Amino acid sequence: METHVTLDHGSGGLASRELITSLFLRHLDDPLLHQLEDAAVLPAQGGRLAFSTDSFVVDPIVFPGGSIGDLAVNGTINDLAMRGARPLCLSLGLILEEGLELMQLEEIIRDIARACSRAGVRVVTGDTKVVPRGKADRIFINTSGIGVLAAGVEVNGSRVREGDVILLSGTLADHGITILTSREGLEVEGNLASDTRPLHFLVQSILGEENPVHTMRDPTRGGLATTLAEIARDTGLCMEIEEAAIPVRPAVRAACELMGLDPLYLANEGKCVVLVAAEDAPDVLARMRATEAGRESARIGQVTARYPGRVVLATAAGGSRLVEPLAGEPLPRIC
Amino acid sequence: MKYVDEYRDRDLARSLGSHLHRLVRRPVRIMEVCGTHTMAIFRHGLRSLLPPEIRLVSGPGCPVCVTPAGVIDAFVELAGREGVIIATFGDMIRVPGSNGSLATARAGGADIRIVYSPMDALQLAARQPEQEVVFLSVGFETTTPTIAATILEAQRTGIGNFSVFAANKVMPPPLEVLMQDPELQVDGLLCPGHVSSIIGADAYTFLARDHGLACAVAGFEPADILQAIIALVRQVQAGEPVVENCYPRVVTASGNARAGEIVRAVFKPVASEWRGLGVIAGSGLALRSRYERFDAATRLSVTVAPSREPAGCRCGRILKGTCRPVDCPLFGSRCTPAAPVGPCMVSSEGTCAAWYRYGGLAREK
Numbered sequence: 001m002e003t004h005v006t007l008d009h010g011s012g013g014l015a016s017r018e019l020i021t022s023l024f025l026r027h028l029d030d031p032l033l034h035q036l037e038d039a040a041v042l043p044a045q046g047g048r049l050a051f052s053t054d055s056f057v058v059d060p061i062v063f064p065g066g067s068i069g070d071l072a073v074n075g076t077i078n079d080l081a082m083r084g085a086r087p088l089c090l091s092l093g094l095i096l097e098e099g100l101e102l103m104q105l106e107e108i109i110r111d112i113a114r115a116c117s118r119a120g121v122r123v124v125t126g127d128t129k130v131v132p133r134g135k136a137d138r139i140f141i142n143t144s145g146i147g148v149l150a151a152g153v154e155v156n157g158s159r160v161r162e163g164d165v166i167l168l169s170g171t172l173a174d175h176g177i178t179i180l181t182s183r184e185g186l187e188v189e190g191n192l193a194s195d196t197r198p199l200h201f202l203v204q205s206i207l208g209e210e211n212p213v214h215t216m217r218d219p220t221r222g223g224l225a226t227t228l229a230e231i232a233r234d235t236g237l238c239m240e241i242e243e244a245a246i247p248v249r250p251a252v253r254a255a256c257e258l259m260g261l262d263p264l265y266l267a268n269e270g271k272c273v274v275l276v277a278a279e280d281a282p283d284v285l286a287r288m289r290a291t292e293a294g295r296e297s298a299r300i301g302q303v304t305a306r307y308p309g310r311v312v313l314a315t316a317a318g319g320s321r322l323v324e325p326l327a328g329e330p331l332p333r334i335c
Numbered sequence: 336m337k338y339v340d341e342y343r344d345r346d347l348a349r350s351l352g353s354h355l356h357r358l359v360r361r362p363v364r365i366m367e368v369c370g371t372h373t374m375a376i377f378r379h380g381l382r383s384l385l386p387p388e389i390r391l392v393s394g395p396g397c398p399v400c401v402t403p404a405g406v407i408d409a410f411v412e413l414a415g416r417e418g419v420i421i422a423t424f425g426d427m428i429r430v431p432g433s434n435g436s437l438a439t440a441r442a443g444g445a446d447i448r449i450v451y452s453p454m455d456a457l458q459l460a461a462r463q464p465e466q467e468v469v470f471l472s473v474g475f476e477t478t479t480p481t482i483a484a485t486i487l488e489a490q491r492t493g494i495g496n497f498s499v500f501a502a503n504k505v506m507p508p509p510l511e512v513l514m515q516d517p518e519l520q521v522d523g524l525l526c527p528g529h530v531s532s533i534i535g536a537d538a539y540t541f542l543a544r545d546h547g548l549a550c551a552v553a554g555f556e557p558a559d560i561l562q563a564i565i566a567l568v569r570q571v572q573a574g575e576p577v578v579e580n581c582y583p584r585v586v587t588a589s590g591n592a593r594a595g596e597i598v599r600a601v602f603k604p605v606a607s608e609w610r611g612l613g614v615i616a617g618s619g620l621a622l623r624s625r626y627e628r629f630d631a632a633t634r635l636s637v638t639v640a641p642s643r644e645p646a647g648c649r650c651g652r653i654l655k656g657t658c659r660p661v662d663c664p665l666f667g668s669r670c671t672p673a674a675p676v677g678p679c680m681v682s683s684e685g686t687c688a689a690w691y692r693y694g695g696l697a698r699e700k
Contacts, residue, residue: 244345250336253336254336257336257339259451262378313380314380315378315379315380315557316343316345316379317343317344317345317348317379317380317381317384317557317558318345318346318348318349318352318380318384318557319348319379319380319381319382319383319384319557320380320383321377321378321379321380321383322692324672324691324692
């Protein structure tokens with residue numbers, strides 16, 4: 001019995017077949033995938049489709065709160081959800097480095113299966129390549145996803161208006177700080193964990209019949225600061241947010257202070273920013289809070305015309321400043 | 336978070352701010368010496384709480400920024416050598432020398448690791464005995480004791496493939512040079528809290544006594560900084576400059592004696608070049624001869640060439656506080672955090688980076 005991924009596993013021959021049937025299909029039990037045809041044929045959906053793709057190269061591949069497998073499923077689901085789509089199915093492309101432990105691979109595939117069943121989304125087609133040792137870092141994953149939009153659902157930046165309220169679905173920076181601290185081997189008390197999770201249930205519950213949502217984004221890489229800076233730039237409006245209203249877990253704040261990092265710039269993998277008209281805000285916020293993914297949702301600011309195209313933060317100390325998008329990788333400070 | 340939240344309290348900051356508005360009767364120029372102060376002032380938006388009479392000038396207190404281009408070039412050259420692993424604090428990675436940065440060296444195949452502590456670099460050396468691990472030792476009084484302790488530990492454990500490229504600097508000599516500069520008109524100094532925890536508040540007495548400069552040692556939370564600015568304004572308006580310790584929960588009059596001892600045991604003062612300020616006697620630290628075997632410069636025969644500033648870059652004057660980032664022709668156009676020309680834009684504590692990232696509101700005023 002093999003214990004590690006070999007180049008044969010990516011040959012397309014017998015070893016590939018063995019990997020697919022004994023490992024992938026055992027966990028990803030979907031009738032379309034089981035056909036092992038060159039493409040999955042989906043039934044007609046009778047509506048507009050959303051289509052998105054994302055690649056995952058995170059290091060470490062397993063971290064508190066999840067793994068690269070969870071990210072690969074939830075990341076693409078969330079990209080679809082941010083346009084108001086209900087995700088249906090995913091493709092799964094794996095690039096494996098020769099020598100990856102098969103047990104580790106199985107653990108990740110199991111995470112993918114669990115994340116899919118939690119989200120009610122299927123993996124319907126896939127591909128695996130193996131590259132020689134040193135040509136990749138253990139495992140890279142690409143997922144593409146298809147989702148369907150209900151009639152009348154329009155979620156995009158052009159609907160944002162002055163006076164809109166900015167809502168955030170929960171605490172900031174959990175994923176980014178967890179990855180940074182586990183990468184550096186820093187042990188921080190208070191159990192940091194990634195926030196990786198699907199957001200489409202939350203999104204469906206706030207879209208409802210009337211669709212009060214003007215735009216939605218998930219602040220992944222670059223964090224909330226970069227996401228809001230993009231909305232401000234694209235709309236030419238001013239995003240005014242309040243530091244004291246932005247939820248950040250105490251352990252996350254402590255780790256950020258320790259490493260000299262700003263939670264506004266760290267990645268999130270299970271949060272969204274939602275912009276709605278002021279009159280709809282209380283109802284939307286209540287609906288967000290009623291979902292599992294949005295229990296800690298908060299109103300963090302509003303859209304104004306004060307500094308066109310910019311993000312302004314009212315600091316907890318009572319001052320105010322501009323918030324610029326992330327430039328370069330976030331680097332820890334020297335002292 | 337304890338010891339943080341109470342110093343970020345909005346009502347406290349507001350009341351300190353309005354106290355300042357009532358107190359100030361004349362223009363007061365204050366230099367914040369330390370890069371961490373520059374960052375904190377911008378991050379908390381404190382300029383928006385200050386009366387217009389108070390002008391804050393940023394000083395030479397970002398260790399990455401004051402490291403001259405010639406030293407950066409030596410770092411980059413060292414990184415390119417076969418068998419060498421460079422261990423460095425993250426801030427150094429993107430600092431441009433005259434021929435690229437450590438980031439470009441890394442992209443070209445150099446083995447460069449970001450560490451949080453020099454002890455991590457020593458552990459790396461223990462794990463990779465066939466490589467030479469060189470720690471790029473940059474920093475002020477706050478960082479130097481841990482580097483000295485690491486060298487003592489390397490000595491004790493007999494790890495032979497570890498060395499340190501010492502570019503450490505100390506704070507009081509450049510402050511004295513700055514205060515003699517006729518171009519610079521500063522009434523008071525916001526003295527660095529972290530550095531002062533090591534050297535003690537008394538280290539600034541000569542500035543108050545000999546140069547008539549108001550001094551206040553400050554912590555890094557909004558209330559700390561505002562309280563120290565109030566102390567400085569009071570001193571300046573009363574014409575009674577002294578050193579006030581506004582950070583007594585961390586800083587004592589004489590500092591951390593044990594840390595000072597370790598540093599003195601391992602390092603000796605030498606003349607050192609500061610970007611923008613030139614060579615200043617006694618402002619740098621070199622390894623004492625009994626620790627020479629840990630000195631990367633001698634061990635690997637590294638030479639530091641004289642530095643040239645990039646054309647048009649005003650980092651030198653910005654570090655002296657005689658020029659603001661917005662006065663530099665490159666600021667925000669050719670020089671941005673994404674593509675920095677000068678060091679003040681690279682380091683997260685750099686004055687230009689802070690202005691670019693957080694300063695817009697103050698700038699537009």
